[in-house]
Amino acid sequence: MxxxxxxxxxxxxxxxxxPLRYTLSYLIPGDHGLVVVDPGWDSDxxxxxxxxxxxxxxxxxxxxxxxxxxxxxxxxHGLTARLREASGAWIAMHPAERASMLRDRETPPSHALGDxxxxxxxxxxxxxxxxxxFGAAVDSHFAPMADATVLLDDGDFVPLPxxxxxxxxxxxHTPGHLCLLEPDAQVLLTGDHVLPRxxxxxxxxLTGGDPLTDYLASLEKVAAYDACEALPGHxxxxxxxxxxxxxLDAHHRDRCDEIVDVVDRLDRPTIWELAASLTWSRxxxxxxxxxxxxxxxxxxxVELLVKAGRLTxxxxxxxxxxxxxxxxxxH
Numbered sequence: 063m064x065x066x067x068x069x070x071x072x073x074x075x076x077x078x079x080x081p082l083r084y085t086l087s088y089l090i091p092g093d094h095g096l097v098v099v100d101p102g103w104d105s106d107x108x109x110x111x112x113x114x115x116x117x118x119x120x121x122x123x124x125x126x127x128x129x130x131x132x133x134x135x136x137x138x139h140g141l142t143a144r145l146r147e148a149s150g151a152w153i154a155m156h157p158a159e160r161a162s163m164l165r166d167r168e169t170p171p172s173h174a175l176g177d178x179x180x181x182x183x184x185x186x187x188x189x190x191x192x193x194x195x196f197g198a199a200v201d202s203h204f205a206p207m208a209d210a211t212v213l214l215d216d217g218d219f220v221p222l223p224x225x226x227x228x229x230x231x232x233x234x235h236t237p238g239h240l241c242l243l244e245p246d247a248q249v250l251l252t253g254d255h256v257l258p259r260x261x262x263x264x265x266x267x268l269t270g271g272d273p274l275t276d277y278l279a280s281l282e283k284v285a286a287y288d289a290c291e292a293l294p295g296h297x298x299x300x301x302x303x304x305x306x307x308x309x310l311d312a313h314h315r316d317r318c319d320e321i322v323d324v325v326d327r328l329d330r331p332t333i334w335e336l337a338a339s340l341t342w343s344r345x346x347x348x349x350x351x352x353x354x355x356x357x358x359x360x361x362x363x364v365e366l367l368v369k370a371g372r373l374t375x376x377x378x379x380x381x382x383x384x385x386x387x388x389x390x391x392x393h
Contacts, residue, residue: 063118066299067291068247073115075102077137082296085137087112088251089119090244093224095127098151099242099251100295104140112141123148130220130227131155132253132295133236134163134207143208154212154220156231159238163207165269175354178268182357183332183380195351214240232284234277235262241284250290250303255280258292258300261313265358266365274314274362275369281307314363321363322372322384330381333361 064072071089080103088099102108116122126149129142134155142153155163172193179189212221216231220242230241232255242251254262255277264277288304300306317340324339325331331339337353337360338346349356364382367373374383 063115065119066247066293067249068244070244070247070249070293071115071119072293072299073112075108075111075115075141076105077103078105078107080137082137084296086293086295086297087115088293089116089121090220090222090225090227091121092127092222095125095222096121097128097130097220097222097225097227098126098145099130100132100138100253101129101141101145103137104144108141109144112145125149126151128152128154128212128220128222129208130214130240130242131159131210132241132251132255133239134159135236135254136207138253138295139207146208152211152221153208154214155210156229156238156240157213157215158231158233159236159240160210160213162237162267162269164209174268179354179357182334182361184334184357188334188353192351192354230284230287232280234264234273234280237267237271237273237276239280243287243290248290249293250284250287251293252284252303253295256284256292256303256306256310257294258297258306260297261310263355263359264314264362265355266361267358270365272362272365272369274366278311278314281311318363318367318372321360321367325373325382326384330376330383332380332382333357333364336360336364336382 066072069091073087074084075087076084085100085102087102090097101112123145126145128151129145131139145151146153176189176193214229218229220227226245228243230243232239232241235254239253239255241253241255264274285304285307291299291301292303293299324336328339337357342349342356364373374385376383
C-alpha cells in the first residue's frame with residue numbers, strides 16, 4: 063500500500079502466475095465512503111491483498127461506495143463482484159465497455175477465439191494447440207463479470223461527493239477504456255492506456271473495429287495532461303505523460319513501417335504468416351500462448367494500413383499485398 067497525492071492510495075493486487083505480477087488498484091476517498099478503481103484479479107490472494115490494503119488505509123470493504131473500471135479485462139475487473147457483495151457498491155464503466163462485455167457473453171470465449179483465429183488463417187494445429195494451452199482458462203477468466211450500474215461517458219464526473227474525478231474516454235486497448243482525472247491532486251489514472259515501460263496490447267478484437275487508430279488518437283488526447291502524475295494499472299507511477307505518449311505513438315508507426323516492408327518481402331502473406339515474420343521481444347517459437355495477442359496486434363496494424371492505402375487484400379480477402387504489387391497507386 064502506498065499513500066499518494068490528494069489522499070489517494072494504491073494497492074498491489076497480485077495476478078497469480080503472470081509476468082505482470084500485480085494490478086495497481088486505487089482507493090479514492092470522498093466525504094462519505096470511498097471508490098475503488100480496478101479491484102484486480104479474482105483470487106483469494108488478491109482479495110486478501112485488497113482487504114489488507116483497505117485496512118492499512120483505515121477502511122474496510124463495507125466502506126466502499128463505488129467501483130470504477132478503467133476497462134473490464136479480468137486483471138482489473140475480476141474482484142468487482144466480490145467487492146460489491148461485501149459492500150453493496152455501485153459499479154461504473156464506459157457505455158462502450160459495457161456493450162463489449164455483454165456482447166462477449168453471447169458465445170463461450172474459447173469457441174469465439176477459435177473461430178476468430180481460423181478467420182485469420184491460423185493453421186488448425188496451431189489453433190488447437192493455443193486453445194489446448196489455455197482454452198478452459200479463457201472461459202473461466204472471462205466468465206460473466208459484474209455488470210455496470212453507473213455509466214460514465216467522456217467528461218462525466220464519478221458520483222463521489224467531496225471529490226472531483228472525471229472520466230476521460232481513451233479507446234484503443236479496449237473500446238470503452240477510461241482514464242480518470244483528479245485535477246486537485248494533479249494525477250491521471252491511466253489504466254492500461256499508458257504504462258511507464260510496457261507497450262499495451264492494441265489488438266483487433268473478435269468484433270473488428272479499428273483499435274489502433276483509436277489508440278493513437280487517445281494518446282494525443284492524454285498528452286494534454288502532461289502536468290499530472292500518471293497512476294497506471296501496472297508497474298509504477300511516473301511523470302512525463304506527453305513524452306511517454308509520443309514514444310508509444312512512434313513505436314506503433316515504426317511497427318507499421320516494418321509490416322509494410324515484410325509484406326513487400328513475403329509473397330501474399332496471411333495475418334498468421336505476417337505475425338510470425340515480425341520482430342518480437344522473444345523468438346516467435348518461444349512466445350507460447352501470447353501468440354494470440356501477437357496475432358491480434360498484427361491484425362490491428364494491418365487494419366490501419368489498409369485504411370491508409372499502404373496495404374490491400376487480395377481477391378480472397380485473406381492475403382496481403384502492397385499497393386505496388388496490386389497495381390494501385392502508391393501512398
